[in-house]
Amino acid sequence: MIKISYKAMRELKRILIDEEEEGKAIRIFSSRGTCGGSSLGMDIADKFEDADVIFDNTECPVFIDKRAFDELKRATIDYINDGAQRGLFLRGLLGWC
Numbered sequence: 001m002i003k004i005s006y007k008a009m010r011e012l013k014r015i016l017i018d019e020e021e022e023g024k025a026i027r028i029f030s031s032r033g034t035c036g037g038s039s040l041g042m043d044i045a046d047k048f049e050d051a052d053v054i055f056d057n058t059e060c061p062v063f064i065d066k067r068a069f070d071e072l073k074r075a076t077i078d079y080i081n082d083g084a085q086r087g088l089f090l091r092g093l094l095g096w097c
Contacts, residue, residue, distance in 0.1 A: 030068035049065070
């Protein structure tokens with residue numbers, strides 16, 4: 001099952017607040033990419049779509065499209081801010097080139 005770290009959840013919530021989009025959700029989606037795999041993206045969503053899975057949490061609503069959900073089922077979304085790196089990262093993806 002996909003995991004979202006506490007730090008990542010706080011960062012996703014901060015993004016919604018900073019963008020003045022409170023009450024909306026973060027959507028993680030998959031699109032066809034290179035190397036026979038997919039590319040993952042993230043956007044702000046107004047509403048739940050039929051192709052979404054809701055990630056159950058209390059901090060920030062996160063919708064994940066079904067294709068991305070299948071690709072991320074063993075992954076963890078994390079947030080790093082250590083001076084050298086800052087941002088959201090995916091850990092534990094298998095089969096990506």
